[in-house]
Amino acid sequence: MDNIYSLEGKVIIVTGGTGILGNSFINGIVEAGGAVGILGRNKQIAEDRAAAINAKGGQAIALIADALDETALQEAKAKTLDRFGRIDGLVNGAGGNMPEGVLQPEDDIFKMNLEGMKKVLDINLWGTILPTQVFGEAIAKTGKGSIVNISSMNSKQAVTKVLGYNIGKAAVDCYNEWFAVELANRYGDAIRMNALAPGFFLTEQNRNLLTTPDGGYTQRGESVIRKTPFKRFGHPDELIGALVWLLSDASAFVTGSMICVDGGFSIFSGV
Template identity: 75%
Template sequence: MSVNFSLADKAIVVTGGTGILGGAFVKGVVEAGGAVGILGRNAAVAEERAAAINKAGGRAMALVADVMKADELKAAKDKMVAAFGRIDGLVNGAGGNIPEGVLQPEEDLFSMNLEGMKKAMEINIWGSVLPTQVFGEAIAQTGRGSIVNISSMNSKRAITKVLGYNMGKAALDCYNQWYAVELANRYGDQIRMNAIAPGFFLTEQNRYLLTRPEGGYTQRGELAIRQTPFKRFGHPDELIGALVWLLSDASEFVTGAMICVDGGFSIFGGV
């Protein structure tokens, strides 16, 4: 029995492709032989990454779009299909937290910024639902494919300060299971949906919460490492193996699953 981890001849869209974790996702797709659409709002970064991949012999294109704007996503879908003829997979990597979605310990619990929390929640759920509606339609036309959502440890445990982010990722977990079932009911084993739940990785959105400008960890950063059996933050490249497996035919009997890549954070009781 052969197990195929290759993404050769597959065209994959990565939302949030201009971010830190998104950069690892893009790298993983290309290294596995796939063509990649690097979708994000930062045109300069998307184009720079695509140009570097193409120069090295890979296949990539920049897709400048906001995941909360359907018209921009549809334009990106058309551009992707025109370039590669098909879409075989989607990585919903866009999301993260925002400063106005953070409640500090000294702030009044009953006067928190509800609009900020709502905005953080929406980007982390609707920022995956909307791209799935747009790019998923193209995957259905291809006839076979895989969609991977990016969840978080925040969906499973009560992580302080970031209520909106927590709620968005918890909703994403529900969506991941519900949509996987609906895809199976309609398309059998041809279109799958799964999720990766990273532990603590340093990104542009959380760096200020976990590290100090002068160097070293904040108290929150130290607590996160203390609760992680591996006693370190993850490196973005450590997400690639799980991602390629879920996008490839090697996971063809897997749907609705959540793969934790967290250094043991999700299983550690703290004792």
């Protein structure tokens, strides 16, 4: 029996591939047999990660691009097709938050940094849509593939301080469902779109918000842990199983879904 969880022969692009979660994504794809395009703005990290994978017998290519730069994305697509001849999947891992998109408790709610909020919204929403427009076109020419968006616990519940991120991920969920239907209307079951919704994982963007320099929890971190039945943060590698499943033929009848990998955060009332 064929291994339906294998990504052997598949070429997968990972935007945000130079980040912490992106590192687990690319390594998980390679471990499952896939070739990976590591797309991000940090040239050194992308090249180092690709070199490490290639040195171990895997297949990887560094793609230097901003997820909001269509010209750079088109160049990355051309480079991938020149190297591998096909694109079978896309992981829209680019996104996140930034200081100008944060509203502190002492800030005036009617004087929010709206430009900052919009900037965060753009990277999460349009940083998902634009790469899909570019790489999805190549997937359609391949004839079969899977696209995985990255949602968040913020998309379904109000998480304080981070309005731009909240509305960005809520918009990604809307897009995920809408575009999955449109893909099905045009390509049947050949091209699927789903979302992975991580719970709270420590990254460079949120580490100072959730933990103290001595390794303890901030007040916000303690609130997250109380709301998480597993009583811990997730490890990036714990996203790999769900991601590989969504990219592989094992999830052939799954589209428009949101898979929560969150230690129970999304289902717990806190009581």
